[in-house]
Amino acid sequence: MVNLEQNYDVIIAGAGAAGCYAALHLPANLRVLLLSKREATLCNSALAQGGIAGVWNSPGDNIELHANDTRIAGAFTNNPKTLQILVSEAAQDIEQLVEYGVDFDKNEDGDYDRTLEGGHCRRRIFHYRDSTGAEILRGLLAQTRNLPNVTISEFTVMSRAMQTETGFSVELLRDNTFTTVDCHFLIMATGGIGRVYEYTTNSAIATGDGIRIAYELGARIKNLSLIQFHPTAFNNKHTRECFLISEAVRGEGAYLRNCNMERFMQRYDDRLELAPRDVVSHAIILESRRTGSNDFWIDISHKDPEEVKARFPKIYNKLLEQGYDLTKEPVPIYPCQHYLMGGIDVNSNAQTRVDRLYACGECAHTGVHGSNRLASNSLLEALVFSRRAAQEIAKESEDITPRFARGEFKPVTATEPIPHGIRTELRKILQENYFVIPNTENLPNAYNRITELIQLIACEDWKMDLDYLEAKSQATCAYLILEEQL
Ligand SMILES: Cc1cc2nc3c(=O)[nH]c(=O)nc-3n(C[C@H](O)[C@H](O)[C@H](O)COP(=O)(O)OP(=O)(O)OC[C@H]3O[C@@H](n4cnc5c(N)ncnc54)[C@H](O)[C@@H]3O)c2cc1C
Incomplete structure (x- = not known):
């Protein structure tokens, strides 16, 4: 495991497409800590098959058509400002991926073999066979590992965070030991919440930790009940x-x-x-x-x-x-369960309402997707808004003092593990009550039971291990999903 400093200018929780791309766009004079809960290749980004949508050197296509398809898929509830940014800045980020050495399939003429997916009126999906996400992540991780100002710490779990007068103190769980690291800026890039369900396409890391911690910090969580279910x-x-x-x-x-x-x-x-x-x-x-x-x-x-x-x-x-x-x-x-449209609410620069707290990628709610995501728009969203977060931090960091305040986390000495079966029950409740067609009659009962489970997790002093932390995140997300539906 890499050795950690006591403080960093920026901590990025998450080393998927959003986290890596943010790290790559932060100024080289900022010291950055990039966290990954398990190995960096275990994340939703690595699983993306279809591709990344965007209009880049595409005759016969234009950003208005892309925006229009996104609006139709999103039932016209998309945020017009962030959507315009998404489609108009796509070209620069796809071109940047190519400059980083990411490979996209080409046709016999040497041009990119853009493919078509449901809801797109033009062939605008850049892809690498059926492993686009893994190829993008390969390229981004390779570039990020070359940055002298970025420390990548794998198998490192962000467990809690608190605001300090100079930014944040972030508690990390590594190798069964807790460490506190301070930072001026914190970026949540922790991905989706698929593991709140019994059955999901999401990777094992997708338990909604960043959403839970942002909620605890006072960020607004929006549209968490907008969940996409994949049919096949x-x-x-x-x-x-x-x-x-x-x-x-x-x-x-x-x-x-x-x-x-x-x-x-x-x-x-x-x-x-x-x-x-x-x-x-x-x-x-x-x-x-x-x-x-x-x-x-x-x-x-x-x-x-x-x-x-x-x-x-x-x-x-x-x-x-x-x-x-x-x-x-x-x-x-x-x-x-496949994808989360809602999340930590952010503006067009990925800023939350908590000072110096940013969110990007699947854990964030930019509003670009409206109530339903158009295929292949999420990798694009992860890139565009993580870059904008980095650019905003670059501006804000000009005014910061070099001092780092330290917050003290309440120590947890309990050794009793949380009761067995809580996470299984949480997943079953969501699966049975808020799946493709919600069980509206039983939603109040489901909500009440989730509330009881949250109290059970909170009221006792349980051992603070990964099982406990993930159960807490899953319960918080389940609660916020059902609360929106009542
Ligand atoms: C099977 C599948 C296919 C898909 N296909 C496509 C597609 O073709 N096109 C498309 O645009 N989108 C697709 N998507 C969606 C897209 O892949 C994701 O929305 C996007 O990759 C999310 O990127 P991210 O960086 O936000 O999250 P992720 O890539 O999931 O990364 C999350 C990171 O956060 C870290 N993390 C989480 N919790 C903690 C914690 N407590 N402490 C420290 N680190 C933490 C993880 O370790 C990981 O590094 C697909 C998704 C799936 C699951």
Whole structure:
């Protein structure tokens, strides 16, 4: 483990696309600590398959069309100011990725092979096979590791934070030991909240820690109940993390089938399998009620096997490991939690209402997505607004004094672990009550039970280990989601 200083100018909690990109845009004279809860490659950014949307040297496309598609997907509830920034600054950040050495697929003419996804009226998705996120993160981490002013600390959990007169004191859990580090600026880039659900496409780090800590610091949390459910996650029923079968597979002609192996989308939407993901998720739940079965399949076995393998190598190999050959047979799928549109409320420079506290990436709410995210807009949002956070900190840091105040965290000496099963119950409550079609009748009961669990977590002096911290974050997020719905 790297040695840590007592203080840094900036602490960035999260080393996914948003955290790394912020670090890369901070001035070189600022000392930066970049945290990752586990290994830096374990995050939602690394899982992104489809690509990153943007208008960059794209004849026949323009930023108004991109903005319009985003508005349609978002049911016209998007924030007009941040949306305009997103689409108009996309080109500079995609170009920057290329300068960092990120590889995007090209066609035979040497031009970028932009692809199409549901809800986009033009081919504007830059992608690297079906592993775009991993390729972007590879490039960003490689650049970040070269920065002499940035210390990357993996396996380091931000557990608590408090405001001081000069910024923040941040408590970190490393190797079962707590350390306090002070900073002038704190950036939350902790990603999504998928682990609040039983079934999610999100990585294990997605427990909403940054949202919980920002809430404790007094930041406004907005639209946490705006959650996107992806219709086609691989359903192997044995693991919480559901491997995503990208929308692009339906884009290439895959059919959806019910428990009787019949196509069924014609009952629900004229666009059939190409309807937006929320419509398809909805249709699957209604169809499961009609047939009385949760068995659903995605089927692309009628397409050329070599083309399917070449276009979706990661998905093909991953499914093969699970015993399914995508080119030959239908594969079981079911909707699951995928993406959070809401989060820590920020302005167009990623500033929260707490002085010197910033948030970017999936944990932040910029309002760009409105009530539903357009495919491939989230990596873009992570880049555009983390860069803007860094640029704003660059300006603000000109006025800071070199002094660092230190806050004292209440020591926790308890050794009793939190009761077994709390996290399982939390996930079950959300899964059963606030999934694709909310169980509105039972929401008050669900909310009351979450409130009891929060009190149980808070009232006793439990051992402050990772299990406790994540349970606290998950309970806070579950509470804020249901509170918005009552
Ligand atoms: C399967 C899948 C496919 C997707 N496909 C696409 C796509 O094709 N296009 C697209 O635009 N978007 C896609 N998305 C969404 C997109 O990947 C994410 O929204 C985006 O990558 C989030 O980036 P981030 O930096 O905010 O979070 P992440 O990449 O998740 O990074 C979060 C970081 O925070 C750290 N962290 C968390 N808690 C703590 C803590 N307490 N202490 C210290 N560190 C902490 C983690 O360790 C991690 O480093 C997909 C998401 C998934 C799950």
